[in-house]
Amino acid sequence: MGYAFGSIDELGEGYGFRKVRGPLGITAFGVNAIVFPPGYEGFLHYHDTQDELYFVHSGKARVEVEGETRELGPGGIVHVESTTSRKVSNASETDDLVLLVLGGKDGYVERDGHMVDPADVERRAAFGRS
Numbered sequence: 001m002g003y004a005f006g007s008i009d010e011l012g013e014g015y016g017f018r019k020v021r022g023p024l025g026i027t028a029f030g031v032n033a034i035v036f037p038p039g040y041e042g043f044l045h046y047h048d049t050q051d052e053l054y055f056v057h058s059g060k061a062r063v064e065v066e067g068e069t070r071e072l073g074p075g076g077i078v079h080v081e082s083t084t085s086r087k088v089s090n091a092s093e094t095d096d097l098v099l100l101v102l103g104g105k106d107g108y109v110e111r112d113g114h115m116v117d118p119a120d121v122e123r124r125a126a127f128g129r130s
Contacts, residue, residue, distance in 0.1 A: 008033045008057070008098060015040070020100075030103035033057070036090040040097070047082040050103040054078050054088060059097035062089045 004024040011018040011033060018033040020026065030050065036042070036059070044064070054063065056076040063070050063078050064087040071091050072078065080086045082105070090097035115121050 008035075008100075015096075028104075030101075032101050034088075034097075034099045034101060036088075036097040036099075038090060038095060039093045040090045042087045042089040044085055044087040046085045047103070049082050049105045051082050051105065052080050052086075053102045054080070055100040055102070057098040057100055059095050060091040061097055061099065062091035063087070064089075 006020070006024050008018055011020060011023060015035050015037050018035065020031040020033055054061070054072075054077065056072045056074055058074055061072045061076065063072060065078070065080055065084060070078070088099065115124060
């Protein structure tokens with residue numbers, strides 16, 4: 001199958017990791033959702049080869065990277081290279097934190113998208129103009 005739909009709630013319940021890759025059949029990159037309880041203190045960690053992109057779905061994350069600490073709300077993102085130590089915690093004492101974490105290595109594959117309907121080419125080009 002060339003596609004799969006899902007939701008974070010369908011992938012599990014409670015706190016911790018919700019595996020996304022396997023249930024959705026993803027093989028090109030790593031991806032997990034993580035649900036942190038209020039006030040949960042994360043772990044300082046790094047990876048050998050996998051860069052990570054953290055996306056705050058809901059709640060408030062406290063991200064510590066190389067001595068810098070930032071709080072990120074819904075829609076907030078941070079990219080951390082593989083060997084850079086990082087810690088992500090729940091900055092809220094009352095609300096859950098839900099993150100989507102994507103991991104990958106070996107770089108960008110360039111834009112390779114194609115319009116199925118030729119009539120959409122100009123409309124798509126206009127959409128990206130600022």
